[in-house]
Amino acid sequence: MSAAISPTASHRRAAIHRMVMAKHTCPYGLKALDLLKRQGFEVEDHPLRTREETDAFKAEHGVKTTPQIFIDGERIGGYDDTRRYFGKPVADPKATTYKPVIAIFAMSALMALAISYAALGTPFTARTVEWFIAVAMCLLAVQKLQNVETFATMFLNYDLLAKRWVPYSYIYPFAEGLAGVLMLAGALTFVSVPVALFIGTVGAVSVFKAVYIDRRELKCACVGGSSNVPLGPVSLTENVMMVAMALWMGAHAFL
Known part of the structure; x- marks a missing residue:
């Protein structure tokens, strides 16, 4: 790619x-086209209609990918290169991030408020917190269930029980989802409470040992096996929330 020049x-x-x-x-061609237009450029759009036409273009310009963007005859490069040209951030697919967990917890909170409003006429009730945790468990389980195999592989890096009994790494997503659904419904507490208490306790101990005792830098399987969420406080919070919910519901159901 030619050296980028500052747009004026x-x-x-x-x-x-x-x-x-x-x-x-x-899709990157569409993104690049939109970016250029939003930056105020008059764009000459040259669609490559066939594979042969695309290959010929790549060979002519010595590039391996499309789209390719030119400004004043100077080749800028692809979509990411164009973002850099305009001083915009480019996401690093390997960088660790808490965004997936933040998105899940934020949506869980909004859903809990909506459920409380629909069921009780007000979004702010004691049950809102219960529904928040239950919905979060369900959404986190969905992330794991999208690919149980990759989840299990990442989970085996740090979970103490899974390391001793591998099938637990495959059972966990289903157990979390079951407990979340039952807690959301307020049904079969004698099932949901022990399950949530067990997996939450084992998970909390496992995360605490891996992060704070062994000082290991790992990725968390909490939002699936392909995530870049670092194992740490958020992972510990997920498990503590399950334990707290189990104790709270158990106290109300059995005492």
Whole structure:
């Protein structure tokens, strides 16, 4: 890629070469086209309609991918290169992040408020907290159930019980989902409470040992086996929430 030049008011024309085929329209081409237009550029759009046309373009310009963006005849590169050209951040797919967990907890809170409003006429009740934890458990279970195999592989890095009995790593997502659904419904407490208490306690001890005693830097399987969420306080919080919910519901049901 040629050295990037800072855009100025005089650099308002750009050209983009992107794949637009009958069975495939490049999503990064659409993103790049939108980005250029939002930056105020007049864009010459050059769709590559066939594989042969695309390969010929790549060979001509010595590039391996499309789209390719040109500004004032200077090749900027692909979509990420264009974002860098405009000084915009480019996501690192390998970087650790808490965004998936934040999104799940935020949506769980909103859903709990909505459920409380629909059921009790007000979003702020004592049960809102219960529904928040139950919904969070369900959503976290969904993330794991999308690919149980990859979850189990990551889970085996730190869970103490799974290391001793591998099948537990495959059972865990189903157990978490079952406990979450039952707690959300307020049904079969004699099942949901022991399950949540057990998996939450084992999980909390496992995370605490791995992070705070062994000082290991691992990724958490809490939102699935392909996540980049670091194992740490958030992972511990997930398990503590399950334990607290189990104790709370158990106290109300059995005392």
